[in-house]
Amino acid sequence: MKKLFIAGNWKSNKTNAESQLWVKDLATKLSDVAADLSNTPVVVCVPFTSLSVIRYALGAAHVSLALGAQNVSKFDEGAYTGEVSAKMVKEVADWVIIGHSERRKYFNETDEDLAIKAQKAKDAGLKVIYCVPDDKTPVPEGVEVVGYEPVWAIGTGKTDSPENASAVVSSIKAKTKVATVIYGGSVTGDNVATFVSQSAIDGVFPGGASLDPEKFSHLIHAALAATK
Ligand code: PGA
Numbered sequence: 001m002k003k004l005f006i007a008g009n010w011k012s013n014k015t016n017a018e019s020q021l022w023v024k025d026l027a028t029k030l031s032d033v034a035a036d037l038s039n040t041p042v043v044v045c046v047p048f049t050s051l052s053v054i055r056y057a058l059g060a061a062h063v064s065l066a067l068g069a070q071n072v073s074k075f076d077e078g079a080y081t082g083e084v085s086a087k088m089v090k091e092v093a094d095w096v097i098i099g100h101s102e103r104r105k106y107f108n109e110t111d112e113d114l115a116i117k118a119q120k121a122k123d124a125g126l127k128v129i130y131c132v133p134d135d136k137t138p139v140p141e142g143v144e145v146v147g148y149e150p151v152w153a154i155g156t157g158k159t160d161s162p163e164n165a166s167a168v169v170s171s172i173k174a175k176t177k178v179a180t181v182i183y184g185g186s187v188t189g190d191n192v193a194t195f196v197s198q199s200a201i202d203g204v205f206p207g208g209a210s211l212d213p214e215k216f217s218h219l220i221h222a223a224l225a226a227t228k
Contacts, residue, residue, distance in 0.1 A: 008210025
């Protein structure tokens, strides 16, 4: 059985009350695959405001998901209004997304900024999911997972072809020596099998499909079934 890696990204969605309901609902829907999940990392990357709430809700529901933030400061703690440092994130999460295309586009984060963030995350003991739109974008050393996300496929309902995604993923692996590379861009429960059955692709990175427990559970079940 292939060891899959699935990371859901809520982006800027969900209140604390909604976060708690999501955990409760998802825990019920995943109870039949609990054994498989002990060998399949599923990380849910949520807004900073939901991290503590989800952490406690996951513990109470006994569901084996890992928790990630979606961004981290390039500074240590200090006089940086509005920023959340890597040390602060590490207190409540084990993972962090760095370099998502939405951060690059709307917040003008450059490869240089992102390399600093990756270093800060690593120094704090966080594991990094580093996003790139292609196989030419630099990837800092020491990241755990790379997410290949063609910008035109994000939130559009249009996916890359599994064959092309696989070719780009292979090229990223060859250039970066990162062992785990996943695909993101309009992944759903209905198309996930086509991606995870490509031998180079180690998993998927759904945004929209991670928001609804029904859809996320469908996606996880379909991914597990396709790689059994
Ligand atoms: P999407 O987002 O699944 O909503 O297209 C993917 C992403 O942001 O990587």
